[in-house]
Amino acid sequence: MTEVTEDARQERAGGGHEQATSVKICGVTGLETAREIVGAGPDCIGFVFAPSRRRVSPADARGWLARLEEEGAKLPLTVGVFARPRREEVDAVLTEVRLDAVQLIADHDPDLPAWLKRRHEVQVWLTVPIARAEPGGSRMAAAEAMLRRMRHCIDAILLDTHDPSQGGGSGRTFDWTVIPHYRSLAGELGLLLYAAGGLNPDNVGTLLAGGRIDGVDVSSGVETEGIKDIRKVSAFIERVRAYGTDTDEGNGGGAA
Numbered sequence: 001m002t003e004v005t006e007d008a009r010q011e012r013a014g015g016g017h018e019q020a021t022s023v024k025i026c027g028v029t030g031l032e033t034a035r036e037i038v039g040a041g042p043d044c045i046g047f048v049f050a051p052s053r054r055r056v057s058p059a060d061a062r063g064w065l066a067r068l069e070e071e072g073a074k075l076p077l078t079v080g081v082f083a084r085p086r087r088e089e090v091d092a093v094l095t096e097v098r099l100d101a102v103q104l105i106a107d108h109d110p111d112l113p114a115w116l117k118r119r120h121e122v123q124v125w126l127t128v129p130i131a132r133a134e135p136g137g138s139r140m141a142a143a144e145a146m147l148r149r150m151r152h153c154i155d156a157i158l159l160d161t162h163d164p165s166q167g168g169g170s171g172r173t174f175d176w177t178v179i180p181h182y183r184s185l186a187g188e189l190g191l192l193l194y195a196a197g198g199l200n201p202d203n204v205g206t207l208l209a210g211g212r213i214d215g216v217d218v219s220s221g222v223e224t225e226g227i228k229d230i231r232k233v234s235a236f237i238e239r240v241r242a243y244g245t246d247t248d249e250g251n252g253g254g255a256a
């Protein structure tokens with residue numbers, strides 16, 4: 001099993017140094033879109049393998065990545081997105097497509113991250129769905145217990161808006177006041193902390209002003225009429241890169 005070592009944890013958690021916030025653009029659904037998005041320079045791109053209007057086949061994702069590499073593109077970290085998958089489903093995708101990370105909800109199968117780490121050299125990002133009325137509630141306690149249990153076989157915590165229909169990509173924000181709790185938990189466990197859910201070029205600065213986040217993840221907020229819009233993708237990336245050098249800094253942040 002490729003267990004995450006303490007040194008790697010410290011490095012991933014920043015090792016005491018401020019790291020730039022990484023950007024993941026999720027829901028790549030075609031070669032041309034992939035080419036444009038990669039050209040805009042995100043740190044990570046995501047392919048949705050869960051039931052969704054953004055779902056792609058492993059064969060398509062593999063073909064697009066191979067084509068971009070042939071064209072000489074420097075690929076960002078590639079992330080396969082699942083909701084609550086069966087083990088065999090993720091295994092089959094990872095066998096077919098060279099992915100750097102899988103992102104999934106695992107409350108249905110708490111041993112899934114360890115099972116994946118035993119079979120594949122891949123990062124595991126655990127999605128923690130945030131429902132309404134979360135602060136201090138039993139859901140938060142359950143999520144914390146799960147994260148403590150899984151800490152040795154996951155690399156990152158991804159906070160996302162609870163989406164009962166498909167498990168992500170809702171375009172809705174969650175209550176950002178829960179973030180400091182997960183920030184300190186991620187620091188204690190040596191995990192990266194990403195935030196997703198309803199982000200867009202206009203609100204991501206406010207999120208970042210609310211406190212340190214290792215990465216931000218967006219899908220709906222960089223689309224126009226359901227299609228990735230390269231101007232919004234570029235604006236989102238620029239907004240995150242510029243954070244700390246523009247007027248966002250010190251805005252205070254807060255709930256969505």
Ligand SMILES: O=C(O)c1ccccc1NCC(=O)[C@H](O)[C@H](O)COP(=O)(O)O
Pocket residue numbers: 026027046048050051052053054055081082083103160166167168169170171172196197198199217218219220221
């Ligand atoms: O994006 C989807 O369609 C999706 C479907 C099922 C599970 C997860 C999904 N997306 C996960 C992501 O990583 C999204 O970027 C994240 O949920 C944020 O989405 P959005 O609120 O649309 O920005």
